[in-house]
Amino acid sequence: MSDPLPIPAEPYPFELSPKKCALLIIDMQRDFLEPGGFGEMLGNDVSQLRRTIEPNRILLDAWRAAGLTVLHTREGHRPDLADLPPAKKIRGKSAKTIGDPGPMGRILIRGEAGHDIIPELYPLPSEPVIDKPGKGAFFATDLHAILQNLGITQLVVTGVTTEVCVNTTVREANDRGYECLVPSDCVGSYFPEFQEMGLKMIKAQGGIFGWVTDSQTILSALS
Numbered sequence: 001m002s003d004p005l006p007i008p009a010e011p012y013p014f015e016l017s018p019k020k021c022a023l024l025i026i027d028m029q030r031d032f033l034e035p036g037g038f039g040e041m042l043g044n045d046v047s048q049l050r051r052t053i054e055p056n057r058i059l060l061d062a063w064r065a066a067g068l069t070v071l072h073t074r075e076g077h078r079p080d081l082a083d084l085p086p087a088k089k090i091r092g093k094s095a096k097t098i099g100d101p102g103p104m105g106r107i108l109i110r111g112e113a114g115h116d117i118i119p120e121l122y123p124l125p126s127e128p129v130i131d132k133p134g135k136g137a138f139f140a141t142d143l144h145a146i147l148q149n150l151g152i153t154q155l156v157v158t159g160v161t162t163e164v165c166v167n168t169t170v171r172e173a174n175d176r177g178y179e180c181l182v183p184s185d186c187v188g189s190y191f192p193e194f195q196e197m198g199l200k201m202i203k204a205q206g207g208i209f210g211w212v213t214d215s216q217t218i219l220s221a222l223s
Contacts, residue, residue, distance in 0.1 A: 005221040009213035010203045014181045022069035022152045026159025026166050028121050029074055031114035036103045042094060044190040049160050052188040053120050055215045056158050062222050069150055072123045073130040073137045076108045076115040083133040136168040154179045158186035163198035170202055170209050180210035183218055
């Protein structure tokens with residue numbers, strides 16, 4: 001595999017260095033993507049997120065086959081809720097909030113079924129899983145240390161949701177010097193207008209936070 005690989009992208013081509021690039025899959029958790037989970041309980045259309053599963057699965061398979069670095073994240077909290085800010089607990093004022101009993105165990109609590117990653121994208125034992133208490137994958141986690149130890153300088157960021165955890169993570173990564181490439185079909189939002197604007201924000205002003213492409217373009221380069 002040549003290095004770097006030119007990837008057609010917006011606002012201009014991305015020079016991907018495979019051995020220095022990790023696939024970072026954000027929060028593909030059962031409570032967000034499966035019918036009956038926390039996301040649907042809040043009134044969201046989970047089909048808007050589920051369309052990302054197959055493109056992610058294909059990209060993940062190719063990334064693994066190439067022997068490249070994969071990491072996963074999960075948003076959630078300690079069972080004792082010691083890392084859950086009161087403002088986050090009450091936000092939304094819904095009947096059920098984080099820590100309450102839900103259809104797949106306590107909502108967004110580490111170790112519960114709903115907190116775990118969907119079976120279609122389940123991590124291998126060799127793939128680090130970053131448990132994060134906030135929206136960004138770098139806040140209160142060891143992600144930055146892991147990436148530095150692995151010599152990673154670039155990230156292909158996928159997952160959900162585009163305007164919240166994906167966008168926050170890309171911004172955090174950008175501030176730490178990482179180059180981020182986001183495949184548009186591998187990220188999703190419950191709200192189509194947020195999906196569109198979330199991607200526009202990343203690639204705006206000459207790529208202020210990163211680059212946007214699609215998974216097939218990345219797969220073509222890897223092959």
